[in-house]
Amino acid sequence: MSLPTVVIVGRPNVGKSTLFNRIVGEQMAIVENRPGVTRDRKEVEAEWLGNHFNLVDTGGWLPGGNELDEKVSRQVEAAVKTADVVLFVVDASVGLTEDDESVANWLRRLESPVLLVTNKADNDRRENDRWEFLALGLGEPLAVSALHGRRAGDLLDVVVSNFPAGTGQPDDPADAIPVGDDGERLWNPNDIAPPRVAIVGRPNVGKSTLFNRLVGEDRSVVHDMAGTTRDAIDTVVETPDGPIVFVDTAGMRRRSRIDDSAEYYSMVRALRAIDAADIALLVIDATEGVTSQDQRLAERVDASGCPIVVMLNKWELIEDPEKRLEVSADVTRKLYFVGDAPILKISALTGKGVHKLRPVLQDAIEQYHRRVPTRDVNRVIAAAQQRQPAGHGVKVMYALQGATDPPTFTLFVNRELPHTYLRYLERSIREAFEFGSTPIKLRVRKRSE
Ligand code: GDP
Ligand code: GDP
16 A cells, blocks of 8 residues: 655744644654754654555754754755645744745645645634735645644645545555546446445335346356344355445345245344445335335435435336336335436346346446545536525635545535535536435535634
8 A cells, every 4th residue: 555645844833743743643753842853754654534644744944054954954855855745834823934935935846735734723813814824825724723633633634635546545445446547546346345235125025036136147156245244144246347245135045034024124124234335226116106114214225325226126017108107207206305316117027127227336336436636626616606606705615525435525614504505516516526326425614714
């Protein structure tokens, strides 16, 4: 695993060591209230929300100082040049200094992203002092208090969002996303942990029949493995597109115990399966339409953040074209809250329509794992705000995708956004990046201006 390197620079006494310690979460560097105490370059591995990186504290940066300082500065220079992200720390309690300006002049020529960190923003007033540092031409200053931990999490969100694609991910292949030649993250079903699919629905809608159909159709090697919960069995199916794991298939495989089937996929069991899955196939019996129990289950699946594909089963039993239209409309209306979830009309019994599942599954899973570069997120948000401002001076100042599975975006706003406006931004993001039916989460963080 290649770890991105985050290098902390800044003139002495701005709080670099304190920030280093804050990020690492333990006291590793000596902090003293005296310029230049932290001479040694300190390097440790740190982690934020599953993103691992090397953190380097460069000690002093003293442009044009004495001999010792020059040596230190050369070391700093070397460290900064290999950095993936540079944290340029300035002191909000002191304000902009000439030394800050000369460091900034040099940093502006770097290719790596430089984040301007105004430290010692211990309170709201100090936080506002950061705007003075806009003059350094290094973008929006990020205010933190390294000493008190204030806004440290916000800073780290921005830091990890600036990592080059494919770095800093944990070793767990389930979480790793390979990188293409252009540096973008790719999702390739053969390279990473197989998608995990849960088949859920009321008793007798045809879950077992569908499962057997999916397994049989692939004429594939099927093997069991211990499921994520004690009495669960997962089934791995090898397909031409790579393996698929069907989560908690115990009830579907042991068909001799028919009596259990009503119990097996009760709500509780379904929800447990969904927790362990990347995507849920919600099976509905077309001859009965969407019942209130189906609705409740769909609501719960949706609330868990798991993307849904609706399998409208036993479709061959409805022959009358008019009746078919009626059933279709009924499903769309009663499941309106799952948004753009694909609806597949199938017959698990005859196999008709089941082949349509594979491409839908691949798309949905790819969307679930997709990560959008920060600059693109901001481009889309800026355009959306230009098209239709929120009004009353309410603004999203910065946005980034903090997580995948499901895609989660953090919006930094100056004031509370109206709910309808959030829906509008969500729609803009969904459309711009073609997220389809994948649930998207928006987190809103308020920043005082
Ligand atoms: P460095 O020379 O840049 O590594 O700075 P240090 O981390 O050694 O910090 C210099 C001084 O600033 C120490 O007395 C710290 O306690 C203090 N300091 C660091 N961060 C903060 C902060 O967020 N707020 C306040 N009030 N003081 C801080
Ligand atoms: P489960 O309880 O959800 O696992 O449902 P089963 O797979 O056991 O199916 C319940 C009943 O519906 C069985 O008698 C199946 O043969 C029947 N069934 C399942 N899928 C279809 C279908 O597409 N068409 C028809 N006509 N019957 C089906």
